[in-house]
Amino acid sequence: MQQSYILSFAEGVTVNAPSEDRIEIVMPVTYKQLTLSRLSSGLRQIIDILASTGATEEALAEIVTEKDGTDALAKLYYHLMTFAKHRIISYSIIFNGKRLATLAPNSALFSFSHASINPQSNYVLSRFAYIHMEHGEMVMESPLSHGKLSLYGQEAAVMTAELARAQTLAALCDALPHLSPDTVLLFLKMLVGAGFACEVKDGKAYPEESAALMQWDFHDLLFHARSRLGRHANPYGGTYRFHSKIEPLPVIKPAIMEDAIPLYRPDMDALSQKDHPFTLVLEERKSIREYAREPITERQLGEYLYRTARVKQVLCSEYQDLSRRPYPGSGAIYELELYLTVQACRGISSGFYHYCPERHVLEKISGLTEAAMSLLEDAKSSTGMEETPQILITIAARFQRLSWKYESMAYSLILKDVGVLYQTMYLVATAMDLAPCAIGGGDSDLFARAAGLDYNSETSVGEFLIGSKRI
Secondary structure (H helix, E strand, O other), X not given: OOOOOEEEEOOOXXXXXEEOOEEEEEOOOOOOEEEEEOOOHHHHHHHHHHOOOOEEHHHHHHHHHHHHOHHHHHHHHHHHHHHHHOOOEEEEEEEOOEEEEEEEEOOOOXXXXXXXXXXXXXXXXXXXXXXEEEOOEEEEEOOOOOEEEEEOHHHHHHHHHHOOOOEOHHHHHHHOOOXXXXXXXXXXXXXXXHOOXXXXXXXXXXXXXXXXXXXXXXXXXXXHHHOOOOOOOOOOEXXXXXXXXXXOOOOOOOOOOOOOEEOOOOOHHHHHHHOOOHHHHHHHOOOOOOEOOOOOEXXXXXXXXXXXXXXXXXXXXXXXXXXXXXXXXXXXXXXXXXXXXXXXXXXXXXXXXXXXXXXXXXXXXXXXXXXXXXXXXXXXXXXXXXXXXXXXXXXXXXXXXXXXXXXXXXXXXXXXXHHHHHHHHHHHHHHOOEEEEEEOOOOHHHHHHHHOOOOOOEEEEEEEEEEEEOO
16 A cells, blocks of 8 residues: 655644534644534544644544445545645655654645655755754755655754755665655655755756746845745744843943044034935936045034934833834844944044944044954955045944844845845945945954954944045
8 A cells, every 4th residue: 555645734833622522723823723513523633633643634534434424535635635725734744663754844835745756857956945943853944845844853954965966766765675666655745845855957957047046046045035025934023022031222322432422413404405406316327436636524423423323312102112213224224333443534533433423523442453454365366446444434243233123034134124224335436426335245254353342233234435526
């Protein structure tokens, strides 16, 4: 007899029976409820089995036939289809009485299918599949899959490892003598059907050699899939998961140094009357990689930082303090910090500084150390400039300031905040006739070393150059 999958309710599904003729099935994450009434004794037993040990579809059919007769089979399959539609059924493979693997829904688009396996074809693990630990279990996921696969025991791990190289079903069975051929076949069908493995055609992993997928890096597609809704069932959005567990980071980063350099504060009312028209600023905005002979001045730098990043107002809220600044910030949390590597600025000595947006001052961390000079050299190389940048503004993030509130999407919000800050910095620089240039990437380890920061707590997520403009 050919081996079959064991059906059971997915992890997190709860079953309540408030009355004799009513059963409520509560779904995980969404907590939506599926209510069933007037169930036969056979179907009630099926619900109990799915909520506990699980059973094959054939075994479930036998139970219903024995309890309710063959006419009840239609209702059984209707309910199984309903459970599958609501994505509350998981599918397991049992070998020698032990669970080998369980495939569970991971998104609203999950649909179980076990692929047809061609004995002549080679199969290989998807380059997008990855394994990680979750709640003490080894779990396989992929941004191409709408399911999550839990792996149990060394047999599952060994079979997964064997598929790191392309091979046929027969070769896979030979490599796994401790598993029955039926078990290997069933597992391979599950992997391929769920999108964790794929067939090799003409020496290429199909469909991963499509023009679209070939141009996705593993980490980019994973980041895209996990930071947006649709391909995971993880908690998402402003969940405040650390409320009452960990104190939130303060809205203003505590002062780094006692001595600080006060910066020029422009008259914003006067500026609003004489500034360049907004449309002109938008049209003239561009990256400029050449500077005037005279460097940017302290007055210009003070006005620039005041107009782009100062704290305009601190707001108290129930969970964490917030603020208002010139650029938009996710949830008004403002996790970004500005660090300036000053090579040339009239009125401010060369060195490495932190900008305090509330006091509008520069706190000097160090002179131009080897690490700080390397930041400047990296910026010069990245932009193809011939001269050393006058000022490099490194944008860092206090990550836990956002992740204290947001789940699944925190880092993606940080990158969006960097983007809107970039635009604000460009527009202000254009209005002030300065030379701005954003940089596409940088060395976060190098920055953490220069600033003396813990990489996991605060480090760079963006870089921006500012200097005097050639007229």
